[in-house]
Amino acid sequence: MIHVSKSIGEIRVGGDVVLKGPLTFDIINVAGSLKIEGDAKGGEISASGRAVFLGNLKADECSFAGSIKAEGVIECSDLSVAGEGRFSNLVKADEIHFSGRIWSERIECDEGHFSGDLSLKYVMCDEVFIEKESKVSGVIIGEEVLIGRKAEVDDVYGTDVVIGSDVKANIVEGVDVKIGDGTRINEVRYVKDVKIGPSAKVRSLKKIDELSRKPGYS
Secondary structure (H helix, E strand, O other): OEEEEOOOEEEEEEEEEEEEEEEEEEEEEEEEEEEEEEEOOOEEEEEEEEEEEOOOOEEEEEEEEEEEEEEEEEEEEEEEEEEEEEEEEEEEEEEEEEEEEEEEEEEEEEEEEEEEEEEEEEEEEEEEOOOOOEEEEEEOOOOOOOEOOOEEEEEEEEEEEEEEEOOEEEEEEEEEEOOOOOOOOOOEEEEEEEEOOOEEEEEEEEEEOOOOOOOOOO
């Protein structure tokens, strides 16, 4: 087991690593278990196995495979998580790729790709892509929102919203909304235009003056 604190350059190791912050780094690459106690800031960080962050993390490139638990704010230019994850604070990135079983409190990004079984309490991104056959609970807000076929989502708000075929959703609200065949939605609200596939089922359809939850605003 390796214990390091303060300023480090590059760590590439297989095994268990414990880093005590506050610290700065260039590269951290761990195949095994990574734990950071305190805040960390640096360039590239990756872990395959288990990663635990007790403080805040700010980095350029972040990649995690296996499991991750974060109690502080996670801020990365590019963030990729594959496996199981729990984020108890803000997650902020230019581009996010989440796949697997992931729980998060709040996500803010420019572009977000999500697949698997995810509990995302609040997502605010410019572009949101929910991959096909995924199940995502929570509120999704974006300029452009695309929900893949056979996905299940809760509430979606956006400027341009495209719902694929055979999707299940609670609320869909957008300026322009397109809904694919076989999709079932409890309530659809639109500002300008709505197109609904012939075999889609919408319980309630309503034209509104403006979005109740706008992209770029909490």
